Amino acid sequence: MKIAPNAVVTMHYTVSSADGVQIDSSRDGEPMRFIHGHNFLIQGLEDALEDKAVGDSFEVQVAPELAYGERHEELVQVVPKSMFEGMDVDVGMQVRATTDDGEQSVVVIDVNDDGVVIDGNHPLSGVTLSFDVEVLDVREATEEELAHGHVHGDQGCDHSH
Ligand code: ZN
Numbered sequence: 001m002k003i004a005p006n007a008v009v010t011m012h013y014t015v016s017s018a019d020g021v022q023i024d025s026s027r028d029g030e031p032m033r034f035i036h037g038h039n040f041l042i043q044g045l046e047d048a049l050e051d052k053a054v055g056d057s058f059e060v061q062v063a064p065e066l067a068y069g070e071r072h073e074e075l076v077q078v079v080p081k082s083m084f085e086g087m088d089v090d091v092g093m094q095v096r097a098t099t100d101d102g103e104q105s106v107v108v109i110d111v112n113d114d115g116v117v118i119d120g121n122h123p124l125s126g127v128t129l130s131f132d133v134e135v136l137d138v139r140e141a142t143e144e145e146l147a148h149g150h151v152h153g154d155q156g157c158d159h160s161h
Contacts, residue, residue, distance in 0.1 A: 001138050003052045005037030008151050010137035011049075018061070018128040033151045035141050042067045045131055057134045068124040075120035076109070089116055 003009055010033045014025040026032050034040040036049060044062030052058065064070050079097065081089070089095075093108045097118055110117035145152050152158070 001053070001140070003036050003049045003135070003138055006141045006146060007036045008137075008139050008141045008145065009034060009036050009049065009135065012134045012136060013045075014132045016130045016132075018130060020130075023124070023129070031136055035145060035149070035151060038149065042129075044129075045133075048131070049133070049135070052135050052138075054135055054138055057132075059130065059132050062129045062131065064126050064128060067129050068122040068127065071121050071126035076117065077120070078115045078117050080115045081111075084116060 001007065010031050012026050012031045014022060014027060016022045036046065039046070041049075042062060044066030045060065047066070048058065048060040048062075083097070084095070087095075089108055089111055091108055091110060095106060095108065095118070096103055097106045097120075104120050106118040106120045107123065108116055109119045142152070144157065148157060
């Protein structure tokens with residue numbers, strides 16, 4: 001069958017940035033399994049998978065607007081060091097911070113005399129992603145899988161809900 005909404009897809013993928021630096025790959029371990037059409041993947045990759053079948057291999061470039069979005073410079077903010085009292089704040093650290101947009105995950109990009117500079121952009125925002133995909137299996141999702149919103153293994157649902 002071809003990949004369509006509510007198909008369970010098993011695939012291997014490697015994702016790189018446009019300049020060829022590998023970001024992630026399933027090929028070192030278990031393939032990825034997901035229910036197609038439920039926004040489990042970024043939009044650009046779900047679109048590219050539509051109508052593909054078992055054995056298909058393809059590459060696709062996904063622009064930021066169909067991946068993790070464009071960067072927004074206003075999400076870079078300076079907050080007082082006192083917000084991190086008792087913590088060792090280092091560049092590159094991921095923290096939960098309360099910002100104007102509520103609680104969100106941010107990355108510390110600088111620590112200086114003014115305070116701590118945090119970036120609320122997704123680390124992959126503004127990045128064009130290049131996917132190398134191999135479709136290993138396609139089947140219909142069961143009603144139970146659709147009700148749970150995730151793929152079940154051979155033993156059925158082994159998750160705690
Ligand atoms: Zn389940």
